[in-house]
Amino acid sequence: MSAATEAPLLELDGLVTEFRTGGAWHAALRGVSFALARNETLALVGESGCGKSVTALSIMGLLPPANSRIAAGRIRFAGRDLVGLSEEAMRKLRGNEISMIFQEPMTSLNPVLTVGFQVAESLRYHRGMEGQAARRAALELLDQVKIPAAAQRFDDYPHQFSGGMRQRVMIAMALACRPKLLLADEPTTALDVTIQAQVLALLAELKSAYGMAMIFITHNLGVVASIADRVAVMYAGAIVETAAVDELFARPTHPYTEALLRTIPRVDEDSAGLAAIPGQVPPLSAMPPGCRFAPRCALREAECEATDPALAPLPAAADHRVRCRVRAPATAAPRHA
Amino acid sequence: MIGYIVKRLLLAVPTLWAVLTIVFVLARVLPGDPAQTILGDQATQEALVAMRHRLGTDKPIAEQYADFLANAVRGRWGDSLVTGKPVLEEVGKVLPYSIDLTVSAIVLGALIGVPLGTWSALHRNAAFDYIARLGSLLGLSFPAFVSAIMLLLAFAIELRWFPVIGAGGSGPWERLRAITLPTVNLGIIMAAYVTRVTRSSMLEVLGEDYIRTARAKGVPSRVILWRHALRNALIPVVTVVGLYLGILIGNSVLTEIVFNRSGLGKLIVSALDQRDYTVLQGMMVVYAFAIVLVNLLTDLTYGFIDPRIKRQ
Numbered sequence: 227m228s229a230a231t232e233a234p235l236l237e238l239d240g241l242v243t244e245f246r247t248g249g250a251w252h253a254a255l256r257g258v259s260f261a262l263a264r265n266e267t268l269a270l271v272g273e274s275g276c277g278k279s280v281t282a283l284s285i286m287g288l289l290p291p292a293n294s295r296i297a298a299g300r301i302r303f304a305g306r307d308l309v310g311l312s313e314e315a316m317r318k319l320r321g322n323e324i325s326m327i328f329q330e331p332m333t334s335l336n337p338v339l340t341v342g343f344q345v346a347e348s349l350r351y352h353r354g355m356e357g358q359a360a361r362r363a364a365l366e367l368l369d370q371v372k373i374p375a376a377a378q379r380f381d382d383y384p385h386q387f388s389g390g391m392r393q394r395v396m397i398a399m400a401l402a403c404r405p406k407l408l409l410a411d412e413p414t415t416a417l418d419v420t421i422q423a424q425v426l427a428l429l430a431e432l433k434s435a436y437g438m439a440m441i442f443i444t445h446n447l448g449v450v451a452s453i454a455d456r457v458a459v460m461y462a463g464a465i466v467e468t469a470a471v472d473e474l475f476a477r478p479t480h481p482y483t484e485a486l487l488r489t490i491p492r493v494d495e496d497s498a499g500l501a502a503i504p505g506q507v508p509p510l511s512a513m514p515p516g517c518r519f520a521p522r523c524a525l526r527e528a529e530c531e532a533t534d535p536a537l538a539p540l541p542a543a544a545d546h547r548v549r550c551r552v553r554a555p556a557t558a559a560p561r562h563a
Numbered sequence: 564m565i566g567y568i569v570k571r572l573l574l575a576v577p578t579l580w581a582v583l584t585i586v587f588v589l590a591r592v593l594p595g596d597p598a599q600t601i602l603g604d605q606a607t608q609e610a611l612v613a614m615r616h617r618l619g620t621d622k623p624i625a626e627q628y629a630d631f632l633a634n635a636v637r638g639r640w641g642d643s644l645v646t647g648k649p650v651l652e653e654v655g656k657v658l659p660y661s662i663d664l665t666v667s668a669i670v671l672g673a674l675i676g677v678p679l680g681t682w683s684a685l686h687r688n689a690a691f692d693y694i695a696r697l698g699s700l701l702g703l704s705f706p707a708f709v710s711a712i713m714l715l716l717a718f719a720i721e722l723r724w725f726p727v728i729g730a731g732g733s734g735p736w737e738r739l740r741a742i743t744l745p746t747v748n749l750g751i752i753m754a755a756y757v758t759r760v761t762r763s764s765m766l767e768v769l770g771e772d773y774i775r776t777a778r779a780k781g782v783p784s785r786v787i788l789w790r791h792a793l794r795n796a797l798i799p800v801v802t803v804v805g806l807y808l809g810i811l812i813g814n815s816v817l818t819e820i821v822f823n824r825s826g827l828g829k830l831i832v833s834a835l836d837q838r839d840y841t842v843l844q845g846m847m848v849v850y851a852f853a854i855v856l857v858n859l860l861t862d863l864t865y866g867f868i869d870p871r872i873k874r875q
Binding site: 286288292313317318319320321322325326328330333334335336337338339347348351352383385396399400 | 687771772773775776777778779780781782783784786790791794795868869870871
């Protein structure tokens with residue numbers, strides 16, 4: 227990043243997050259690096275277990291301390307390194323400058339507290355708002371996320387809301403303190419298709435209204451095109467391809483990205499069935515030594531199974547980077563083993 | 564809420580009716596003639612007939628059943644065969660002592676058990692957790708009469724802090740002193756149960772998505788614990804406290820005997836000892852009623868804790 231351009235809001239540099247299973251530490255993220263500008267939306271895409279959510283939780287500092295740790299790397303947010311920040315300092319950031327919404331609206335709200343109370347809570351702990359002021363502000367938020375008759379529903383409990391409405395409440399909660407960064411972890415996956423579109427439209431609208439940067443985590447590439455500026459495809463704890471959204475859809479280069487795109491069912495083509503990527507993401511404790519995707523890759527060469535390639539820019543587009551020694555032969559040695 | 568209470572009370576009516584019926588049947592299938600029991604072996608035939616007439620046992624069984632139910636509803640549970648006083652009066656005399664002891668044991672158990680279980684869950688697998696779990700296991704496996712005797716030896720006889728026997732005099736201070744050791748005895752067992760349930764329930768709740776949401780909002784961990792987690796974790800605790808009442812009835816019999824305290828437990832034991840059938844009948848109804856009442860309170864507490872239950 228040159229001095230002339232604005233410093234990124236969020237910058238991950240070689241982030242390695244490890245989990246302890248069976249007494250040994252295994253890397254769930256193995257050197258994730260990306261930068262996110264203000265107002266930019268980055269889509270993190272990949273299959274379950276590829277490290278998307280772990281990336282978000284690492285940024286939030288919400289990983290369980292008992293069996294997880296950030297072993298290396300930095301998370302620079304608005305000029306501060308979040309790795310090693312005290313829990314109290316992280317608490318002040320969470321819900322205030324960085325917010326997160328989760329996949330499961332049905333279980334992500336506390337069943338014994340009213341919806342209004344839960345929305346007002348962020349305001350209480352970050353803005354010191356109490357009583358009527360907090361209530362008014364929370365009500366306004368519920369209006370903004372388009373909850374019908376918000377004033378009447380303020381004192382209702384989560385079980386009286388539908389899934390889509392609960393996700394709106396989650397969004398209201400996350401946006402209460404006008405965060406600079408929103409982490410949306412598959413926010414529409416658990417919703418009906420029609421509701422998905424509404425929630426996506428709402429997120430896009432609020433994002434531009436609030437001027438937030440957003441990391442949008444999904445395994446649904448169809449959603450990505452409509453909401454993201456840039457895409458990072460993750461596989462087995464590493465980014466395997468990143469590019470501007472149009473560039474990625476026009477020129478998917480990593481074999482995994484290609485395979486992911488093929489899995490989107492198309493209505494304009496006859497096909498015998500749904501395309502699937504054969505095999506599965508290897509478990510943390512049994513990662514192949516070379517390219518993590520090699521065992522499932524059609525383009526696999528002998529060398530792929532021996533060395534892990536680095537994320538290298540394509541000659542045609544420097545901003546389009548791919549981790550594949552077949553498709554994007556790199557000159558550099560792998561940075562993170 | 565009031566509709567809910569009324570509904571629950573109406574549901575208790577068939578339960579109580581069933582209990583009364585069982586009590587009635589039990590009293591009739593037991594061998595022996597109550598009139599004979601009251602008057603003794605040497606009674607004349609005339610006296611027996613007169614007594615049967617007085618007791619109503621000479622009437623047809625259906626009529627007896629109708630009388631029994633009608634009397635039970637009106638609070639006429641007959642007279643004690645030993646003292647000749649109405650059963651209700653006998654029960655009423657000792658009931659306050661039992662309520663004192665039960666309530667204070669439950670309060671003590673909850674006051675110790677809930678924080679201990681919560682703390683244990685928070686420090687899972689740390690030294691404190693092991694100590695708390697070991698301690699609660701000890702509390703669960705210790706017979707109430709043994710711990711009662713140990714408490715007596717230590718605090719009443721050696722240290723002389725508390726009276727050895729009795730329920731205390733008239734003054735509140737005396738009553739408090741007298742109830743302390745029995746309460747500790749029952750409360751510690753109670754605390755052991757509550758600690759274990761609170762711990763496991765808390766561990767489950769702390770792993771829920773909404774706790775992560777609260778953390779993601781930047782809610783301080785102390786608030787997450789007490790406001791977000793504990794209320795959700797309390798439902799199984801309330802269940803156990805409710806169920807524990809049944810165990811408490813058993814343990815309070817022993818405790819009342821060891822501390823020579825009056826109460827339902829002692830009354831039922833002496834009634835059994837002296838074959839005082841009418842008192843036994845009355846006590847069965849009282850216990851059944853107590854259990855029904857506790858279940859009602861438990862359900863109401865659920866509704867108070869969890870809004871989802873109230874609406875159903």
